[in-house]
Amino acid sequence: MIRYSLHRALSLILSLLVASVVIFTVIEVIPGDTAAFMLGVNARPDTIAALRAELGLDQGGFARYLTWVTGMLQGDFGQSYTYRTPVAELIADRIWVSLPLALYALFLAVVIAFPAGLYAASRRGRLGDISVMGATQIGVAIPNFWFAMLMVLVFAIHLRWVSAGGFPGWDQGLGAGIKALTLPAISLALPQAAILTRVLRSSLLDMLGEDFMRTARAKGLSRRQSLWRHALRNALIPVLTIIGLQFAFLIAGGIVIEQVFFLPGLGRLIFQAISARDLIVVESVVMLLVFLIIVVNFIIDIAYAAIDPRLRARA
Amino acid sequence: MSLLAVDNLSLQINDTDILHDVSFAVQPREIVALTGESGSGKSITALSVMGLLPQGTVVSGQVQFDGQSLLDLPEPAFCRLRGNDIAMVFQEPMTALNPVQTIGAQVAEAIRIHQRITRRAAWTHAAKTLDRVGLPNAQFPLNTYPHQLSGGQRQRVVIAIAIAMRPKLLIADEPTTALDVTTQATVLALLKDLVADFDMGLLIITHDLAVVRQFADQIVVMQKGQVVEAGPTEVVFDQMRHPYTRSLFAASQHQVDLPAPPKPAPLLSVKDVTRIYKRPAQTLFGKATAFTAVQDVSFELHKGERVGLVGESGCGKSTLTRAILGLDATQSGEITLGGLPVFSGNAPQHSVQRKMQVVFQDPYGSFNPRHKVARLIAEPLYLSDNPPQGAVRAELIAQTLQDVGLTPEDAEKYIHEFSGGQRQRIAIARALISEPELIIFDEAVSALDVSVRAQILDLLADLCRKRPLAYLFISHDLSVVRSVTDRVLVMQAGKIMEQGQTETVFQDPKHPYTKALLDAAPRLDSPV
Structure with missing residues (x-):
């Protein structure tokens, strides 16, 4: 197990290194000079040159890459060209919206999907199964921004239970923060829950045909007990894979929902930074997202091994 | 009553x-x-x-x-009965256990379903039960996972689960079919003991x-x-x-009427072949270990000769087969077919590979279900430099299907339309169509019913009467090997222990391992 974890950790570090090189290179090859863009079309060449020197843009690519990476390792993401504040501060403000939102949505998706998937699998082909499958079909099909607007109409405008958007900040209390994130989290979670339910159900049904399930029944376990005790853990591997992918989507893909609910999240930050050609912000936020996603995948890998002893033996 | x-x-x-x-x-x-x-x-x-x-x-x-x-x-009420008064043991020990639970947990669960006892008491009882079926705690701790055990050991765990509550009736569905002869003998002896004991x-x-x-x-x-x-x-x-x-x-008891082999003329030569696998290290800073699957194996197979290769699972039969087919490189030694190496310069030699074909145990799994039989059996033809086309190809397919006892019309059908025996005939047709000199049968009749197996064995005898074919017949079923081969090789732990004329080896085994194998095999003619 330790050997396996070390293996995964090593691969995590390598992935991060490769990702940083790729991100830096891609941003470098995008045409357009940041300094020229910031100063506008009428700027004099020597002003542009001065700004380039100030921003460190006149150095070679490799030197700038090193500065960028070593800075990040120390928590220094550089200065935003447009906001003129440290990128680290910009990110810190927003990640406390985006990360809790993604985790909240993932939590909701899991809490909905597990009972629904187990229920559907245990009632395979019967009315309960068909209803759950029908509901997930709808859940997958509905665009989440449309569903978000629908919820705003009902819960914010009609019932006035929550506000239609914005985020008060965590200093207003945990309850207020959670309340503000609830509608966005539900809109993000619903399609994910539908997908997860379907994956869990089909994975469980695959397990029902396995020989060890017959052994479990021959021991005297009821259908439901054998599903819980023997099928579930074996069925978790594909489910975990999907959860990993979903987290990636939720952390990076919440941008539309952030727009609908006026949430100051990472999605909006990166969107604004791209429009303003604030490349250092783009670079750093993308790197941060990659970091989060790779770390989550690392955790998923470790979870695989915790579930399946056969994986621990390999490595 | x-x-x-x-x-x-x-x-x-x-x-x-x-x-x-x-x-x-x-x-x-x-x-x-x-x-x-x-x-x-x-x-x-x-x-x-x-x-x-x-x-x-x-x-x-x-x-x-x-x-x-x-x-x-x-x-x-049935749930209370199952596992308590009536228990069952299944055929496939490899898949009958939950792979993510320890054997202790799985045996203890069978006890705790039916008896209100503490976890600790259930585990003690589980340890005793596992000991009773021949898995002593010292060697097989309760926290062992199924994948760490062999097929025979897993079947013992399945039996332990079944007998944990001392049932009045035990049902065993083909409990030893998937096991080696020696393992089969010990598992059957265990079951017999338990019947008397309980x-x-x-x-x-x-x-x-x-x-x-x-x-x-x-x-x-x-x-x-x-x-x-x-x-x-x-x-x-x-x-x-x-x-x-x-x-x-x-x-x-079917005996095949095998034609006499032609005069010895070398075809396949295996010389001092060794194949080593690397195993991942088990501990944090441990070294990767090596596992010698085949060690210094040498034998000759002559043109038109039928040679059997017997041994238990894990003895290296499959590794040797892969090496002969040129699918894997070997660490040392040489394998030649008709004087040419099957594997040289880090690549299999297609011109040599073309002269041998293989028939596997599970014909269904080795066919693409979306292709018609004509396409399935014509596949090896693409190995040749100018494969036959059009009418010549159709004629060849029809002829080959007839040779294996099917009809030319079967060429237009899909594989799911055939029975197990017919599928094995199609697999043989696929092996025959490129007119190889050697066909390797890898447990090719093991999954078939006895009557179908007898027909397939007759077909094999018939084919080598009509064509200049040599067979390498790999099987754990000694009676089949005895009836269909001229010469036999006995393999254990990567080495060939004994080889000789089939009848001589079966009637007068020299090596103790051969003797043990023959003793363990149940016989139809004389009850114990």
Whole structure:
């Protein structure tokens, strides 16, 4: 197990290194000079040159890459060209919206999907199964921004239970923060829950045909007990894979929902930074997202091994 | 009163008749064998006793267990019975255990379902049960996972789960079919011991008449969902009243009329071949270890000769086969076919590979289900430089299908339209079509029923009479190897222990391992 974890950790570090090189290179090859863009079309060449020197843009690519990476390792993401504040501060403000939102949505998706998937699998082909499958079909099909607007109409405008958007900040209390994130989290979670339910159900049904399930029944376990005790853990591997992918989507893909609910999240930050050609912000936020996603995948890998002893033996 | 009495049991699944008026009984301390070919309804009979029938099953008749009628027993009551009074052991030990739970947990669970005892007490009981089936705690701790055990050891765990509550009736569905002969012998001995120890009744399902003869007190022969003959084993074997029993017996003992081999002319030469696998290290800073699967193996196979390769699972048979086929590089030694190396310069030599073909155990798994038979069997032709086209190709396909006992019309069908025996014929046709000099049969008849197996073996004898074919016949089934080969190699732990003329080796084995193998194999002619 330790050997396996070390293996995964090593691969995590390598992935991060490769990702940083790729991100830096891609941003470098995008045409357009940041300094020229910031100063506008009428700027004099020597002003542009001065700004380039100030921003460190006149150095070679490799030197700038090193500065960028070593800075990040120390928590220094550089200065935003447009906001003129440290990128680290910009990110810190927003990640406390985006990360809790993604985790909240993932939590909701899991809490909905597990009972629904187990229920559907245990009632395979019967009315309960068909209803759950029908509901997930709808859940997958509905665009989440449309569903978000629908919820705003009902819960914010009609019932006035929550506000239609914005985020008060965590200093207003945990309850207020959670309340503000609830509608966005539900809109993000619903399609994910539908997908997860379907994956869990089909994975469980695959397990029902396995020989060890017959052994479990021959021991005297009821259908439901054998599903819980023997099928579930074996069925978790594909489910975990999907959860990993979903987290990636939720952390990076919440941008539309952030727009609908006026949430100051990472999605909006990166969107604004791209429009303003604030490349250092783009670079750093993308790197941060990659970091989060790779770390989550690392955790998923470790979870695989915790579930399946056969994986621990390999490595 | 019988322990188990099945009376006129009839059963339909989705309006198809599966069982028809099946009747038999099992007494305490009695071993009853349910035998017959696949599809005869043996397993479904067992599942009706266990109450584990698939949905949509309509049952009539009576199943009485210990004075209790089982067919109308409500599910919760059946759950209390299963694993407690009636237990079952299944065919596939490799997949019958939950891969993510320890063996201790799986045995202890069987106890805690039926008995209100503490976790600790259940684990103590589990340890005792595992010890009883030959898995002592010191060697096989309770936290062992199934993948750390061999097939025979896993089957012992499955048996431990079944007997943990000392059931009155144990049902064993082909419990040793997937095991090696020596392992089979020890598992059967264990079951026999347990029957005497626990005063259990044992209903064993097997297609292997030799096992039945050595092992069972009573025999029930089934065909197409009906009992055709039943009685004490010796009486049934002596009298064989029903023609089906006689044909089963004849097929099991089937002797192939093999043509005499031509004069020795070298074809395949295996010289000092060694194949080593790397194993990942088991500890944090441990070194990767090496596993020698095949060690210094040398043998010759002549043109038109039939050679058998026997040995238990893990002895290196498959590794050697892969090396001969040129699928893997070897660490040392040389393999040549017709004087040319099958593997040289880090790549298999297609011109040499073309002259050999292979037939595997599971024909269904080795065919693409979306292709028609014509395309499936013509596949090896693409190995040649200018494959035949059009009418020549069609004629070749038709001829090959006829050679293996099928019709030219079968070329337009899909693989799912054929029975197991026919699929194996198609696999043989695929091997034949490129006119190879050597065909390797890798457990090619192991999954077939005895009567179908006899037909396929006859076909093989017939083919080598008509064509200049050499066979390398790999099998764990000694009786098959005995009937279809001229010479035999006995392999153990990567080495060839003994080789010689088949009859000589079988009648007068020299190496102790060969002797052990032959002793362990159940025999049809003489009961113990």
